[in-house]
Amino acid sequence: MKVKIKEWNAVASWIWSLDTDRCTICQLAFEQPCPRCKLPGDECPPVTGACNHHFHLHCIVRWTEEQDYCPLDRQKWKVKN
Numbered sequence: 858m859k860v861k862i863k864e865w866n867a868v869a870s871w872i873w874s875l876d877t878d879r880c881t882i883c884q885l886a887f888e889q890p891c892p893r894c895k896l897p898g899d900e901c902p903p904v905t906g907a908c909n910h911h912f913h914l915h916c917i918v919r920w921t922e923e924q925d926y927c928p929l930d931r932q933k934w935k936v937k938n
Contacts, residue, residue, distance in 0.1 A: 873903050875911050882928060884917035891915045907935040 873887045880903070883892050887903045891913035894901040903911045910929050913919070920928055927934050 875903055876903075877911055880911070880916050882912050882915045882920055885913070887911070887913070893919075905937045906932075907930045907937050909937070 870888075875887060879886055880891065885891065888897055890897045891901050893915045894913075901914050904914050904917055905911050905926055906917075908927050909931055910927055912928075917934070921934055925934055926932060
């Protein structure tokens with residue numbers, strides 16, 4: 858008996874390895890794009906602050922245009938190195 862494969866469809870998924878699963882500004886999962894982006898991935902990665910809170914890059918950039926503190930604990934916002 859021979860089997861001939863006519864079509865092959867691969868499926869993959871990925872997740873960011875963070876201790877939380879959602880951006881607290883837009884309330885979307887990090888695997889989803891922020892409201893400004895069309896596709897998830899490297900264009901809008903999660904950003905971690907010195908206070909260890911995580912946000913979509915575009916969400917925290919938009920937030921810090923008006924305020925210079927973390928939206929969760931009101932500490933001065935600095936990106937963790």
